[in-house]
Amino acid sequence: MNGKAPFPLLPVAEARARLFAQLAPTGTEWVPFSEADGRVLASDVTANRTQPPFDASAMDGYAVRAEDLADLSARLDVIGESVAGQRFSEALRPGTAVRIFTGAPMPEGADAIVLQEDVDRAGDVIAAREAPASGRWIRPAGLDFKTGDRVLRAGTRLGAADVALLASVEALSVPVHRRPVVAILATGDELVRPGSPRGPDQIVASNTYGLAAQVRAAGGIARDLGIAGDSEEALQAAIADAAGADMLVTLGGASVGDRDLVGPVLRGLGMTLDFWKIAMRPGKPLMFGTLGGMPVLGLPGNPVSSLVCGTLFAGPAIRRLAGEPASAPATLRARLAADLGENDRREDYLRASLTREEDGTLLATPFPRQDSSMLALLSRADALVVRPPHAPPARAGEAVDILPLRAI
Numbered sequence: 001m002n003g004k005a006p007f008p009l010l011p012v013a014e015a016r017a018r019l020f021a022q023l024a025p026t027g028t029e030w031v032p033f034s035e036a037d038g039r040v041l042a043s044d045v046t047a048n049r050t051q052p053p054f055d056a057s058a059m060d061g062y063a064v065r066a067e068d069l070a071d072l073s074a075r076l077d078v079i080g081e082s083v084a085g086q087r088f089s090e091a092l093r094p095g096t097a098v099r100i101f102t103g104a105p106m107p108e109g110a111d112a113i114v115l116q117e118d119v120d121r122a123g124d125v126i127a128a129r130e131a132p133a134s135g136r137w138i139r140p141a142g143l144d145f146k147t148g149d150r151v152l153r154a155g156t157r158l159g160a161a162d163v164a165l166l167a168s169v170e171a172l173s174v175p176v177h178r179r180p181v182v183a184i185l186a187t188g189d190e191l192v193r194p195g196s197p198r199g200p201d202q203i204v205a206s207n208t209y210g211l212a213a214q215v216r217a218a219g220g221i222a223r224d225l226g227i228a229g230d231s232e233e234a235l236q237a238a239i240a241d242a243a244g245a246d247m248l249v250t251l252g253g254a255s256v257g258d259r260d261l262v263g264p265v266l267r268g269l270g271m272t273l274d275f276w277k278i279a280m281r282p283g284k285p286l287m288f289g290t291l292g293g294m295p296v297l298g299l300p301g302n303p304v305s306s307l308v309c310g311t312l313f314a315g316p317a318i319r320r321l322a323g324e325p326a327s328a329p330a331t332l333r334a335r336l337a338a339d340l341g342e343n344d345r346r347e348d349y350l351r352a353s354l355t356r357e358e359d360g361t362l363l364a365t366p367f368p369r370q371d372s373s374m375l376a377l378l379s380r381a382d383a384l385v386v387r388p389p390h391a392p393p394a395r396a397g398e399a400v401d402i403l404p405l406r407a408i
């Protein structure tokens, strides 16, 4: 040690709060409801109709007056039929029943359904084996929603059920946030695109593609700015191509080496630096600032560091730009399958596999190697085990927070 105090590192949660503080959702556009899945609502949606629009049967059977069947020796005359799409137009008189099917309107005067399985029918006369209570198997008008009900909230990312609901409430077009355009710039003289000729000391660039996948998963549009060499001129020219994007993500050149020029060049172009270096492993050299109002996130170049920072910062930032609420990725609880040593001052995100015990408990096995260059290991990981700064040694069996990386 040279005796100097270590460079202060910003806690992960504080870094994310500072990032969110600079992000505003994109503007609004209208899309047909049928193309709205994956988009984020810019306004609440209210129902333009009532569902069901009438009291409806929930079962196939007979619409009756419950009081007529209080005595099971009663016989009821079947006087007609109500089907979905065509109601029985008369009212039910005492001592009568109407054949009815699921979803069909209840005839006036009927207050219960008796299931067809509970009925003996001879010609047009029925006897019930079960006495239905008043209201049984009836869906009252408006059970699902009524005209004017708020059925979806602004900030909701629309899924399959939501799109079906939009159809049902006849919200024929809906206001959604524009998909944020995220410019991605890889940096480094050593990098070449996959499939391109390369020299013996060159590396295939991979981070752009992982980041682009994360951008799309978060609802954004990835704009690939290519690879800039490690010179001020190359970086300046490439950064100019980010004009008009909603966010710029740079990859690599974020650390302290002589060729780590991304921060200095951005600051030279007028970027206001918000933070650089956070208490996280991998991902310590993460940088964030704003350039002419555009948020700029500088991710470290190590492939695992890039993608873990993408998961923890870029993804949530893009979701926020796309109109979702500001929130950290959700963690789950799991039990450790192995002992872990004491942690240092950086919040640790350990690549791990997941299995389930017989009772359903998740069991996380951190990989023995955690080098932030090892993409094959990240691809094999099911989750990241989160270890707070200065966590004491942990024993196998202890509960820990995990961040799932794939559906479990």
Ligand SMILES: Nc1nc2c(c(=O)[nH]1)N[C@H]1C(S)=C(S)[C@@H](COP(=O)(O)OP(=O)(O)OC[C@H]3O[C@@H](n4cnc5c(N)ncnc54)[C@H](O)[C@@H]3O)O[C@H]1N2
Pocket (backbone or CB within 6 Å): 186, 187, 188, 190, 191, 203, 204, 205, 206, 207, 208, 251, 252, 253, 254, 255, 256, 257, 260, 282, 283, 284, 285, 299, 300, 301, 302, 303, 305, 372
């Ligand atoms: N003296 C110190 N050295 C380093 C420190 C430090 O604090 N002091 N921090 C280390 C940490 S932690 C990280 S993380 C790295 C990150 O450095 P950079 O962001 O400057 O990344 P590069 O040097 O540009 O690249 C690192 C590594 O990753 C490869 N790389 C870069 N971009 C891509 C890409 N688009 N696709 C695939 N691979 C990429 C690059 O070739 C290097 O091998 O710094 C440590 N050093």
Ligand code: MOO
Pocket (backbone or CB within 6 Å): 280, 281, 282, 283, 284, 285, 300, 302, 304, 305, 372
């Ligand atoms: O943060 Mo670096 O990502 O430890 O390798």
